Amino acid sequence: MLKQRIITALILLAILLPALFAPSPAPFIGLTLVMIAAAAWEWARLVGWNGMTALATGALCALICAGLWGFGALAQPLPLLWLGAAAIGVPGGAWLIQRGVAGWPRLSRGLRWTGGLAVLCTAWLALAQARIIGVNFLLSVMTLVWAADVFAYFFGRGLGGKFTRHKLAPSISPGKSWEGVWGGMLGVLLVALVWIWIDRAYAIEVPSLYTLLLERGVWFLLAGCVFLSAMSVVGDLVESLVKRSAGVKDSSGLLPGHGGVLDRIDALLPVLPLAMMLVSVGRGIA
Numbered sequence: 317m318l319k320q321r322i323i324t325a326l327i328l329l330a331i332l333l334p335a336l337f338a339p340s341p342a343p344f345i346g347l348t349l350v351m352i353a354a355a356a357w358e359w360a361r362l363v364g365w366n367g368m369t370a371l372a373t374g375a376l377c378a379l380i381c382a383g384l385w386g387f388g389a390l391a392q393p394l395p396l397l398w399l400g401a402a403a404i405g406v407p408g409g410a411w412l413i414q415r416g417v418a419g420w421p422r423l424s425r426g427l428r429w430t431g432g433l434a435v436l437c438t439a440w441l442a443l444a445q446a447r448i449i450g451v452n453f454l455l456s457v458m459t460l461v462w463a464a465d466v467f468a469y470f471f472g473r474g475l476g477g478k479f480t481r482h483k484l485a486p487s488i489s490p491g492k493s494w495e496g497v498w499g500g501m502l503g504v505l506l507v508a509l510v511w512i513w514i515d516r517a518y519a520i521e522v523p524s525l526y527t528l529l530l531e532r533g534v535w536f537l538l539a540g541c542v543f544l545s546a547m548s549v550v551g552d553l554v555e556s557l558v559k560r561s562a563g564v565k566d567s568s569g570l571l572p573g574h575g576g577v578l579d580r581i582d583a584l585l586p587v588l589p590l591a592m593m594l595v596s597v598g599r600g601i602a
Contacts, residue, residue, distance in 0.1 A: 321573030328571070336454075341447045345385065352440040353378035355577040358567040359432040362558050362578075363425055373433065380437050390444045398593030401438050405586050409550040412557060416487050420561040435585055442588035450522030456511055457525050457591045461583045463507045464500035464545045465552075468492075471499020484549075489556045492549075501545040508541050528595040540594050547590055548583040555582035 335343040356377030360370035384390065408431075412420070420428070446454040476493035484492040508526040515527045529537040555578055559567065566575030574580060 324571050324573045336447075336451060341444070344447050345390070345444045348440060348443055349378060349381050349385070351577055351581075352381060352436050354570060355567075355581065356433060356436050358570070358576045358578045359436065360429060362562045362564070362567060363428045363432065364562075365425070365429065373429070377433060377436055380433075381440050384437070384441055385444070389441065390448060393596060394441070394445075395593070395597040397438070398442070398589050398596060401589040402593050405435070405589070406547070406550075409547070409554055409586060413485060413488065413550065413553050417557055417560045420557055439581075439585045439588045442592045443584075445592060446588065452515075452520055452522040452524050453528075455524075457588060458584065459507060459511075460504050460525065460541070460544055460591075461548045461587055463503045464548045465583060467503025468496035468500035468549070471502075472496025475499070485553055488553050488560065492553070497546070497549055500549070501542050504541045504545045505538065508537065525591055525595065544587050544590060544594075547586045551583040551586040555579070 332344075332347065335347045338344065353374040357370050357374035360366075360373035365373065415422075443454070446457055472491070472493045472495055475495040478495065480494045482494070483490060484494055484497060508529075511524050511526045512530060514520070515524055526537065526541070529540040555567070559565065567578035568576030570576050571580065
């Protein structure tokens with residue numbers, strides 16, 4: 317299993333890194349369009365639609381994203397879209413977690429399908445705009461999610477249950493603890509400080525997420541990092557909730573040893589649009 321995970325990771329890096337660091341954003345945007353379409357196919361299967369319906373969902377997602385690209389949406393400031401994503405996504409994610417696994421199938425299949433497709437297309441649009449801003453900005457957003465996950469894992473293993481009696485969401489993800497969440501937030505703040513220092517020490521032209529947040533003040537930086545860290549946990553929990561309801565461990569077997577595309581990007585899905593909201597509202601970025 318470990319060997320399979322390593323091989324898959326190496327193949328993904330060999331494909332993604334050249335596209336990410338290409339002089340033009342187009343290769344990375346095109347590659348991630350294919351990946352988000354695959355995630356839409358997985359999503360349709362998770363909500364109970366298989367066969368041609370699932371394939372059509374992936375094709376529709378690709379068509380919507382390609383249309384956004386072709387009609388110039390990637391180059392337009394979209395502060396109202398990001399605000400709308402926050403206004404719906406933040407309380408919506410909390411509501412889904414509060415309802416738990418049992419509450420998910422009570423929603424109509426059409427609503428679940430439509431909501432997932434909207435989330436995927438919005439996240440892809442945010443990802444594409446982040447790449448257009450610059451590699452440093454995009455990597456800082458992605459690293460926030462990775463740092464929150466890695467630090468949460470180690471803090472959860474070392475301190476889980478020592479300060480709080482209750483698990484974070486035992487019916488959805490029994491292994492997650494509040495100590496892990498706090499550790500993830502602390503880790504993100506440490507990464508932010510290091511990244512800001514690197515930005516300044518090396519006079520990096522393209523700003524990172526953390527540098528842009530700091531321009532609004534230290535408290536805005538702290539609040540933004542904590543908020544995005546929390547939402548990365550929400551994204552992870554919501555996907556876990558959906559998979560438990562569907563009775564599956566992984567969203568698919570597209571990535572041997574890693575599960576599916578959704579399993580790799582679940583925490584990124586809410587964070588990308590919200591990061592764009594924090595840095596673009598009132599600034600005209602992207």
